[in-house]
Amino acid sequence: MDLKLIFKYVPTGEYNFSIPVSKINSSEQNKNSQSKKNIYTSIEQNSKYMKSEYNQIINSDIVFRDFYITAKNVEYKSLLIYIDGMVDTDLINNYVLKPLMLKNTNNTFDSNIQEYNNKLSVKKIKNVNLSDYIYTNLIPQNAVTKEEYFEDAISGINSGNCVLFVDSLNISFDIDVKGFKQRGVEQPQNENIIKGPQEAFVENIRTNTSLLRRIVNNQNLIIENLSVGRINKTKCAVCYMQNITNSDLVAEAKFRLNNLDVDTIISSGQLEQLIQDDTQTGIPQLLSTERPDKCVNGLMQGRIVILLNGNPYALIAPAVITDFLSSPEDSNLNPVFANFLRFIRILALIITLLLPGIYIAVSSFHQEILPTELLFSIFASKESVPFPIIFELLIMEIAFELIREGGLRSPSAIGSTLGIIGALILGEAAVSANIVIPFLIIVVAITGLASFAIPDFSFGFHLRMYRFIFILLGFTSGFLGIGLGIYFYISLICSLKSFGVNYTSTLFSEYSPIGLKYFVPPFWKQEHRSTFLSPKKEDSQNKISMKWR
Template sequence: MFKKLKKIFVSNEKKQEEPNPNNSKEKELKESSIKRQVDANISLLKEIYNVPENLDVKFRNVTVGGSSQKCCLIFISTISNVPMLEDNVIKPLVNNKEQQKRVPHILTVSNIRYAADFKTALLEINRGNAILIADGEDTAFIIESANFKSRGIEQVQNEVIVKGPKEAFTESAGTNISLLRKRLKNENMVVESVKISERSGNEVAMLYVKNLANEQLIGKVRNRLQSLSADAIQNLPLLEQYLEDRKISLFPTILYTERPDRAASFIEDGHIVLVMDNSPDSLIMPATFWSFFHTPEEHYLRFPFGNFTRALRITALFISIFASAIYVAITNYHSEMIPADLLLAIASTRERVPFPIIVEILMMEMAFELIREAGLRVPSPIGPTIGIVGALILGQAAVEANIISPVVIIVVALGGLTSFAVSDISLNFTVRLTRFLFILASGAFGIYGMTAFFIVGIFYMVSISSFGVPYLSPMSPKYKSSNDTIFRRLLENEKFRPGYLKPKDIKKKGNEA
């Protein structure tokens, strides 16, 4: 019986592994060259696009006035600018009077490119451009007519600031590149396109300043993009998971931002920015720990105000990570560190609670995370209600039922509240997860367990790199830079670009005396 089942499974696997003859035929058609006969090209393209079943793929036959040359315009109506094609392609061809004039010279479009094979022509059609094939021509004329629908430029949703620009990226790569070029009026800024998937033909735009960015870094990012093997990568959050060095690490190594001003500032320092259709954001690489910790507003505010917000964020970061863990460690192992009156108050609140302190903390931490997640997923008008019901009513009910002590609710609420001060999404998840690890370490070994785990964490952060750049640089190892790490400097004292990027020009010329 087992042998029969094995034969069935093996035969099924062999059938699945056998190449599909239809796929090989389609591949052969796509790799063929453009023919001089219009009718032969039309029949082949109709076969590839499954016309007439495929409704939005249009074939517009045109006879050139004057020469009576047969032409055909092929485009996808839902992603192409049809009025532009009508005005600048079809009307000039029909109204032409000169017999000897070639098709490219008749068209009134701004730019015409050429395709010698169907593979190139199909790629352009799928991008929203139109292809014009003419009788007697062995190349197709590519007419730029892409017109993808997208929402307009709106305000930033996640990286909200009070002082500074409010524009955010959209799902259109062209719009996002325009927002960056508006801020970087530099002829050396390069927008390089790289194809990253085979079946869906997804492309990513790689932006950098040619006379600033390190060539080895550009080559490393380009090679990693070109080496991807995937059928489809639809947006940047998916691409980020393909590109990162350590895929299961808690610490992010690629910076995600939806702010054009932030991306532009990194490009000016010699970083590389990735922009892609379907993604209202950008990826910045390489990224250090400090780039996740900083926010754009700290430089928009005056020097004392910016550093004040950084001090608040540092304090919030440590409170969020260590508050619950310190409470568990002190009450379980180091009660002598607490004043006698406070110790008696804590003991009295826990007199009727049946659970150990670590179980209380973990229960409340998990409840807080559930409330936060529920508030994000429900419709926006209900979100605040979920927070109020979960935090106030359930918390009060748990205290009155002697399931949780009031001090635990205070400690957990303080840690959860301070975690919102960490604005970066990836670093925020890191803080939330490491908080649970510190709670377990303190529950097992007290302050000594927390200290040991913290040291191991620092060792681990030192070992991380992002595209060859050490994670804690320029602090460790030390590099020549503006030292914008824990606290920012006066703007006129930020004279250098980050040395760990090895830029071609490390000094900011605007700061020269």
């Protein structure tokens, strides 16, 4: 091995994922567009169709507003459809209906008129296009699209727009007049940090994309819109930096999102399950975050961010194991402190996963590892407890999980009290009643504390689940079971991929010792982007970033 390579920057390797061969042929792909129904030229037919689609007789909040537009001195029957409660009524009244209905000089349009009252000459228009005329002159709105199909018009109405049908036109106008009530941008609820931005995503996708835009502040941020779910057609945004993110990664993400054959998707958790590589292990392979700054950090590294309308969580792909043990706090702290915290989180991972299993293995099979005094103390307290050690441990672990779940589901005012009651009274009572030994309470409490130190909720959850497997292995076969379990768990982690990227890419860098890349270097030393993402732009800063020195 060339020693120089150990210290030298390594250029990107090949981004190694493969898009599976599509089973959907082109004719099937075209089927969707073919099955779309064209809008009729007759307003009566359009009205009838839309009323039938929306079950207007029984649906109370769908508004069908008939009126007339005057253009070219001819009156055209028109229909405006929207959902009450999802639109801004002022916008509709003042900027849609008013310009369309008022018979002023603008809409008493006659193509033969060459001069207006102010004597300015205008070019004579022989063949006026009504749809263009309405689009350019009569709807003073910034976001208007012409739709050819009923499906697209309905999708617009469902998302809070209003749709205008005009007699004799086989298109409709989708006008953005959204005005539903929504939550404002608030502090993150589940990813709190001390130093750093205090904004979190909300349910509205457009607000979320604006939060990203505001931080990125660059035209290379691409936000592509897709819709997922056959019934609810939830809006989904794929965000990436055009000049940084690997094009294959973007293609892979869009390929997966475009090939979801499900009726409904209402949460990012569902979407995560549908687009991640492995669904059996329970180990998260996509980062889920409510923090825009974390997303922007991912974007700048060359990852993609997926936003889903109606959900305050974004998905970041690809994600590797070290991402789940990193906190947004790390980039805001001095690297020495950040690395200390990262080391603590590694300890937390080991404790959460293994401590109860090791405890049961040591107390059942390998007592010699404990100091004699401690061993005597444990066995002395064990004498008054009638249950086997596995029973004691499972009781306490399940009780702890109950306290945690109860604390989460109860109102916030009671939640903290419940935790204290659970931890203090239940533990104390269990020891007094000779159900468990005091040492076990310490083990369970440390394990519980350690599990709270894992920054990612899903990752912490999988550790909690796997902990029970290690408890059983420790109980049945001591260190033999624990050893084989650890080896299997490491292999399982190593077998995973996230959007084609090895889950352990940062641990097994070819040119640095195992695990070293988990620790963050000082910001001025972060000259290159992660090679496992194969970004288009490898350098993130100059060799000498502090030019003032």
